[in-house]
Amino acid sequence: MxxxxxxxxxxxxxxxxxxxxxxxxxxxxxxxxxxxxxxxxxxxxxxxxxxxxxxxxxxxxxxxxxxxxxxxxxxxxxxxxxxxxxxxxxxxxxxxxxxxxxxxxxxxxxxxxxxxxxxxxxxxxxxxxxxxxxxxxxxxxxxxxxxxxxxxxxxxxxxxxxxxxxxxxxxxxxxxxxxxxxxxxxxxxxxxxxxxxxxxxxxxxxxxxxxxxxxxxxWPQWKKTFSRHAMHMFDADLLLDNIAHNDLNEMDFNSIDFSFSLMRWRELEPKSRQVHVLRYWFFMNGLKMPSQARLDEIYKQLKHLHALGYDRRMKVQHDGHFVLCDKGRVYIKAN
CATH class of the missing domain: 3.40.50.620 (HUPs)
Incomplete structure (x- = not known):
């Protein structure tokens, strides 16, 4: 052997x-x-x-x-x-x-x-x-x-x-x-x-x-340095996800349809926190991360949409799905 x-x-x-x-x-x-x-x-x-x-x-x-x-x-x-x-x-x-x-x-x-x-x-x-x-x-x-x-x-x-x-x-x-x-x-x-x-x-x-x-x-040690950097990012990612998880629960998150309250989302401060919880939400839904331009568009529409979602219909496409808002609830629906 x-x-x-x-x-x-x-x-x-x-x-x-x-x-x-x-x-x-x-x-x-x-x-x-x-x-x-x-x-x-x-x-x-x-x-x-x-x-x-x-x-x-x-x-x-x-x-x-x-x-x-x-x-x-x-x-x-x-x-x-x-x-x-x-x-x-x-x-x-x-x-x-x-x-x-x-x-x-x-x-x-x-x-x-x-x-x-x-x-x-x-x-x-x-x-x-x-x-x-x-x-x-x-x-x-x-x-x-x-x-x-x-x-x-x-x-x-x-x-x-x-x-x-x-x-x-x-x-x-x-x-x-x-x-x-x-x-x-x-x-x-x-x-x-x-x-x-x-x-x-x-x-x-x-x-x-x-x-x-x-x-x-x-930089002969660059591979080890980059590997160490990845481990630091792993720790940071865990911390940010923990914050986003808590924020999502505070947003009246529904674990069945994965929707959340638009009004509660708007109460988060600062803007970076609102953006990160959206990224975490996409991750939880099994979708790839949106580009910065697409994320900015989703953020902009959520920010300016009527609190109950009645003034216009929000419908942003991403990764074969739509981000929608109905009666103050934000959710994702397959295309």
Whole structure:
């Protein structure tokens, strides 16, 4: 049996220990690259140690000429590790406004949801690491993200009915590469290399090709610094959400239809508090954050609308839904 790094195993054990209950089975999302394959290798060791089952999920996007080769390579890894593998081929709609990366992400998470529900699996492990977290924070900073966005990737997140665990957000990629190299030399299995990782047509490719070399030269600790910044933003986000939660309850919030009192909202001071509770409200409704221009428009209409909403009909569209006001209650309705 291959002996994995205790250092990498420790982070995974720590993540699993924080769950309400140790799951009987976990899945590892494996693309076939260095990071995810190493996570599968380490996870197999940890799963055996904890006496729980582990499976591999592989999503074949069909976007690369070698997509089927990558899939076969992941099947080979599963055979070496003696674990079950479940592959799902997906269609990526490239006509969506989200671009190839965003569209592929949507298709991938949909596939994870279907695979998980079919097998009764609640937790999926993802191999994002310190470098990925730093890149995420940098890109969101460049896009003007707010506090919630600057949190970056969370150690534990939920999408639909599935929980995603990222145990290596504090682990440098170099340590993962060393582990993978050791495994490859011993087992003669080698990870695939995704050419889009450093393709300047994609935002992360631009960061890796042009920004990272400069940052590494002049600010060698920037990845750890950005990761630490994300943790600070996580704490700030929790504090702001706690304030917004209390404010929402003071606004005669209805937990059934998620509506609130327009008059009570107007009583909040200062303006930043009114704006933040709107952001929190959108988040609670499972909607993406509106742009600043859209948020300003919603704020403006709520501010000047008659207290009972009779003088004109408010109807602002956002993320496939409408923000409406009727008889002094503000609510969201699907388009």
């Amino acid at each position: 291959y002996a994995t790094s205790d250092f990498l195993s420790t982070f995974l054990l720590e993540s699993l220990s924080k769950l309400p209950q140790l799951p009987k089975i976990i899945a590892v999302a494996v693309s076939g690259g260095i990071d995810s394959s190493t996570l599968a290798i380490v996870s197999k060791h940890v799963a055996d140690k904890l006496n729980i089952d582990m499976v591999i999920f592989h999503v074949n996007h069909g976007l690369q000429e070698k997509s089927d080769y990558w899939a076969n390579n992941v099947h080979l890894l599963a055979k070496i590790l003696n674990v079950e593998i479940y592959e799902k081929k997906v269609f990526v709609n490239l006509n969506q406004s989200k671009g190839m990366e965003g569209s592929a992400r949507i298709a991938r998470y949909r596939a994870f949801k279907e695979l998980s529900e079919s097998m009764g699996i609640k937790y999926i492990l993802l191999a994002h690491h310190l470098n990925d977290q730093a890149e995420t924070v940098l890109l969101r900073l460049l896009r003007g993200s707010g506090v919630k966005g600057m949190v970056g990737m969370r150690p534990l997140s939920r999408v639909d009915s599935v929980f995603y665990i990222r145990p290596w957000l504090k682990v440098d990629k170099k340590l993962i590469e060393l582990e993978n190299k050791k495994f490859s030399l011993e087992k003669s299995w080698f990870p695939v290399d995704d050419p889009t990782n450093k393709d300047p047509l994609f935002s992360r490719g631009v960061v890796r090709l042009f920004l990272e070399p400069v940052l590494d030269k002049y």
